[in-house]
Amino acid sequence: MEKVLIVDDSRISRNLIEKIFVELDYEVVDKAVDGIDGFEKFKLLKPDFITIDIEMPKLDGIGLMKLIKEYDNKVKVIIISSTVNSQIIQEVIRLGAFVVKKPLKKERLLNAIKLLDR
């Protein structure tokens, strides 16, 4: 069972993402509330997937994604954000991640997982 770490400052969002991953038979190893928390937990838990929100206190999603990719380029990163502009998309694609637009739907997330698994 693949392990997932969820990083999002919204409790509602974290729970929603967790629910979808559980339904898709993934193990959600932990949830983090901001970029710093997310990076610490990532280092500790070494998940297969990490979902990151863009807008977060302390360290935003793009910043966290960059750190993670520097630390472990193989980890599969899914950016989940409500504000997706072309600049964000460009950054995400450059780092080999995938972006999913909020509101989060199971189909969208499944599609992203499939693309990253290729």
Next chain:
Amino acid sequence: MRYLFSMLFIISSLFASDISKKVTVAIDPEYAPLTYKSFQGQAEGLIVEFWKEWSKQSGYEVEFKFFANWDEGLEAVKNGDVVFHSGSSLDDDWMVGSQELYKLNTVYYKIKDTKLDNNVIIGSIDQYYATLAKIKFPNAKIVMYNEYTPMLKDIMAGKIDLFIDDEVAVDYFLLQNGVKVKFDKLKDKYTTNVYALTNKKNKKYIEIFNKYFQRIDKSKLLSLEKNILNTSTGYFSTIFEKHKFLTAKELMWIKSHTISVGVEQWQPVIYTNTGHDIDGICGDFTKKIVESTGLKIDVVTGKWDVLLRDFKDNKIDLLPATYHTNERAKFGLYSDGYFKMKDSLYVKTSNNNINSLEDLNGKTLAIIKGYGTITKLQNKFPKIKLVFTNDLDDSINRVLNGRVDAFFEGEVAANTKIRNELIKGLKSVPVVSFKAPSLHYFSTMKEPILNSIIQKALKHISYQQRTKILSNWIVENKKIQKNTNMSISDILPIKESLSILFVFLLIIYILFKYLKKKENISLNSFIPIIVSIFLIFAVLITVLAVRNLETVQKREVESLLKAMVQVTNEALLEWFSSQQFSSAYIVNNSSLLNDIKILEEHRYDMKYLKSHQVMLDKYAKKMHQNFRNKRTYFIVSKDYIVLGSSDKSMIGKKVKNTYILSAINKALLKGYSYLMPFKNAKNDKLYYNQYIMTAWNDNVTNEPIAIYATGMKPKTMLDIAKKGRAGQSGETYFVNKKAQFISHSRFKNNSFLNIDLKYNGEYTKAVKVALLKNNGVDVNGYLDYRGVSVFGSWVYNEELDLIIISEIDKNEAMNSFKNLKITVYSVVISIVLFTILLMVFIVWYANKNKKVLEKNNKELEDLSINLEIKVQDKTKDLSKQNEFIQALLDSQEQIILTTDGDIIKSVNETFLEFFKVSSIKNFQEVYDAQCVCKTFNEEASQEYLKTIMNGESWIDYVISKGPDLNHKVIITIDDVDFTFSVTGTNLPGNNNLKLAVFTDITEMEKAKLEVEAINKHTKESIEYASLIQGALIPNNNIFRKYFKEYFAIWHPKDLVGGDIYLFEELRSDDECLLMVIDCTGHGVPGAFVTMLVKAIERQLTAKINHSDEDVSPAKILSIFNRSMKHLLKQEDADSVSNAGFDGGIIYYNKKDSIIKYAGAETPLFYTRDNELKMIKGDRYSVGYKKCDANYEYKEHIIEVKEGMNFYLTTDGYLDQNGGKKGFCFGKRRFKSLIEEYHMETMADQQEVFLNELSEYQDDYETNDDITLIGLKI
């Protein structure tokens, strides 16, 4: 009706709530007055009442279980057989108790005013109390007893000085046993607390008990205590109230004895159903006695003579239905007579020779052995040969077999048996020689107290109860049929129903056969007929059932009225018999007889008569002392001279009144007579008194010599009439032969002898029939003396020469039936109407479909007739059409050919032109091919057709894939590629021939490629444009500097959009500007406008940053307005361009804690102190052609404080369609989201806004660009 209620009851029981909340409570049956078993076997007492209150409070059902004694009850709790013990002290480890239920005083009793010395002797029946006594009186000698009685005897005999026990228990015992000795009470300081207790394993139950016990109003508990243990009026008044007609001694006797009751099978007088349950008339009286006294009985069954023998041998204590004989009176005690039963003779129907007992002289008469009448018969009719039988069956058989001439039996018993067992061939002959004898309780001489109890209990049976018993049994012997009293067949006419149903089914069958034959009718159209027939059937059955119900109801009333009359008649007779008996006291006096004889001889000597009045008055007075209600008397000679009288003016005079004379004559003839109150027709004088006249017979000649008339006030008689009331409107009254009231009317005053029983000059039906000495009953209704329609029953009492009538208003009697009838008819009519409507609809609907079907059938018929003609015509036309088609094909621009897949079969002109050949043959030669596919470019890309496609020929492939797929092929002629779109179809009627159409799309394909190139370029441009527009959107991190939390949702509908939000930091670190702008349209046009907006905004912020002026969002909007109009040349009305925006601008000064807002068709939502507020914004857009360039927007200033939330959105969010009906999301829903979630973090709020909109939108397309910004101060 009863069944209806039973059904309702069963149904309601099914839906009744569960009774899982139930606890069992152990009860000591001998712990009165705290807990005890009542005479009826119920748990009673103060603690029991406490438990009942607890049950009400908690909703737990309490089941009381009796145990033989205290210890067994506790043992049951310990073993878990019951949950609670009702009340006990706590003295063992396994026990856990509730809060205190009751406190018992420990009291020393000593005989009143006795003195104690140091060496007292104390009695006790309990070791605990003995220990307490030892503490208080260390030098005392303690004597232990097993029960109170010997202890009480000893204290009264002075053998002990004191005894110690629980106060309540002792007081109860003293009262119960009628102990009159007065005691002084010394209270001990020790008290005993009583707790509800359970096993420690069930501790939770104690918690539950305490929880609800605490809720009981304390005043309620005190009131219960007062009611049950009322010391001021004597303890336990409520306990003894129920049996107040019995003495404490009698109650004690009842409690300690079980009596054996001998019951024979003598239906319906007395019998047993199961061998244990006593039944019958006397059975019901016995049950009443048992109920009111608490007597415990054992039923012993057997033949009468055996029972009587056992009674004599003291093996049986009580015989409930016994006739009085002097012989029996020697070995048993009789109660008063309580039920009179006429005797009758029964002979064969064919026997017309026996009409009275006298006719049996010299003949045989069967009688059950042991009957009380035997001696009487033997004495009065010594010539009748009596044959003793074992039982009634034996008697009946002997008559039917001709072995005896008649049998003698109580009328009720014999009639019941004859009717129930459908015995034929017997008839009854009334026994007029004997008066109807009474049945008595016959109890053992060993226990006179039993007789006393029975006697009291009999008197305690009310008139109504007595009437009810008799009406149950005597009239029509209803109770014999009681178990099947009102069977369903009484109400539902099952036989008739089945007959009618059979007839209807037969009619349906015949009708169906007939119609099917005639009309070829289908079952569907037959349904309304079946429904109609069944409807008629249902209505008929209902009418029959209602009619039967009416009969049942009338039968009930009839029985009641008959019982009323019969019981009244019996009561009247009994009373008169007793009065007659007392009157006979005088005439049986032998010394007075001689005096009367002498008076009779001197009847014309007034002086002599008057001189003897003192002696007569003395006798009369003596009699009056013995018997109540006798005020007057007179003695009259057989030639009607008054020999003596309480009215001295009458003495020596001759009686002339015809009524009195008639009564005297009757008495002279018969030995006695009754003179009812009467009204003298001559002088209208009211003779209020009634008289019993008894004849004095000469002891030598046995001839009457005078009459003694005892006068009585009619009050008792009136009281008897008064008691006979059926229902609310019923009355029973007496009528004399002149059809006058000789009782009081309930409805008319002064009725006694003043009202004639007439209405409109006619005697009422009851009177009319009864005057002819006919008994009867009418439950069809007739008018009574008031003119009210009544049901009535009447008897003529020959002995008293009066009529007894009992009536009830018809309205009341039939009221319940009437209501039921109305309800039933209403329901039936409603069902019928509904069914008719439904049927009409079905018929209408069926007819409608039928018409359509008929029309279709006709059309089909016409079609088939014309088909042949048409085929012929068609064939003729076909050759013409072929020519026409070829011409048509030739005229087409497309290449059209037919082929079997390999070989070309036919082609059109265009084909020949395109391939530059003159015929198919020519094509085959030029292209060296049978098939057109040889010309297909096999090198072309995958999307083009090849000769073989997926294993099929090209034409089969085209046909099988259908027209939805665009099949294209490249044909190369002279090195030039032509692109064709190909469609194909199978030609009808020919399995192998296929038609292929080639449309030249060479030019179109070229154009398409060009468009695609352009599109690609455009798309790339737009994607690039989206990058540019994305660059306009601020980096959201910038919000963090000014606001505690925030969120920003920016969702353009397309790659680029007309929505934009801009955030600018101004000249100081405390000021910032947020603009949310919704430009004209969406997509590229909208994006263009956003670029313009951004350009203007840059200029504006630059200007602000270089000035000291206060920042005004309203002014910024105005500048936007003017700039947009100017730049887009929209100042003129003729301008082609018309672009602008709606939006809101927030200026925030962190230092001053203010927000300024101006809006163009855009509201600002914010929360302060958990209250949602909204600033609507101006209803004026920015920049449009119609907008006034000089318009000034309104500015709103809000003082802000920490915790306030601000929300700014474009209409894309609010106007998004969704939900069940596709309505807009709307402001109301948006506001309620804010109200519900504004306390959450902005990150969470963002999720809520996104998810709520997404859920609402569901599958609806996104309408517009969406922008929503949330800020928290």
